Amino acid sequence: MNFSLIFDNIRLEEKLILKAAQDRNYKVNMVSVNSMNMDFDSSLGDSYGRITLQRSTSYYRGLHSTAYLEYKGQKVVNDLQIQLIAGNKMFTSLALMKNGVPTPRTSVSTSREVALEQFSGKFGESAVLKPVTGSWGRMLALMNDRAAAMAVLEDREYMYPLYSIFYMQEYVKRPPRDIRAFVVGDRVIGGIYRYEAPGDWRTNTAISGRAEKCKIEGELEDIVLKAAKSIGYGIFGVDVMESEKGYTVHEVNSTTEFKNTVRVGQVDVPGEILNFLEEEAR
Amino acid sequence: MEAECEMCGGNIAVPEDVIQGEILACPDCGLDFEIQSLTSGHISLRPAEAIKEDWGE
DSSP: OEEEEEESSOOHHHHHHHHHHHHTTOEEEEEEGGGOOOOTTSOOOSTTOSEEEEOOSBHHHHHHHHHHHHHTTOOEESOHHHHHHHTOHHHHHHHHHHTTOOOOOEEEESSHHHHHHHHHTTSTTOEEEEOSSOOTTTTOEEEOSHHHHHHHHHHHHTSOGGGGSEEEEEOOOOOSEEEEEEEETTEEEEEEEEEOOTTOSOOOGGGTOEEEEOOOOHHHHHHHHHHHHHHOSSEEEEEEEEETTEEEEEEEESSOOOHHHHHTTOOOHHHHHHHHHHHHHO | OEEEOTTTOOEEEOOTTOOTTOEEEOTTTOOEEEEEEEETTEEEEEEOOOOOTTBOO
């Protein structure tokens, strides 16, 4: 099979996919997104092969290069619609709720005044403020009183306008961990627990949260698959918390990192991704 | 293979299987470099990008 891999940074994930593809004698066209000349008036040519795997670390680079490739007739995994929804926490929450997936109570506003009303009224003066785009736990703010909320919201108003889309969520009481489940197509291929980083309330392994193997089965598996399906058909990292009321899905990631799923989950994620590309390229 | 750090002149070891886009750190000053190009054994480095707001999953 011939396929293209779009990247901006080469992480361990991209090296593992490349190695697995070379072991299968696949021809991989490695495309640095920063070297792409997205000339609307040029044809794409044949070098991209039958399908393209989008692996840009940057959400916006991934989104725009995928749009270009799709409009030029190339099939991209994950597709533009999935990237658009999964890359925005508000869009994701709406898709999850619409499809009946349990997810934390959420409100959005575009003004400090309404955000404070929501904070005090709906959330009882304890909530998490998240940027609608972004990841690795950056700029998540756990606000435990009104003065803290006022300060954080005011700071955000002086930042880039996207940070004034105030996406607020209940702070879910849970064990000091969450679950990352890896979905390829219509299957869950593995999962890990992600434990809080020392001295932190966040579980992102990008900020040193610890990972352990987690078996995804039964009700948890059903919820994970339903969450992925509500965004589209592709490759996902679904994040789940174990709340006092049961499982609740707080994120569905598109260009998913998987080094810890490979390391502690002992799952052949690169091989599963290549199998999926094969199926989708048919 | 080795490359020279443009910041401190340190020697940066370059693995044989390195690929374009990979990040290498200077062992002396710690600055990160990205492999900009690899052509017939010649390596071109540039300072790696700092993490941006939209990076991640």
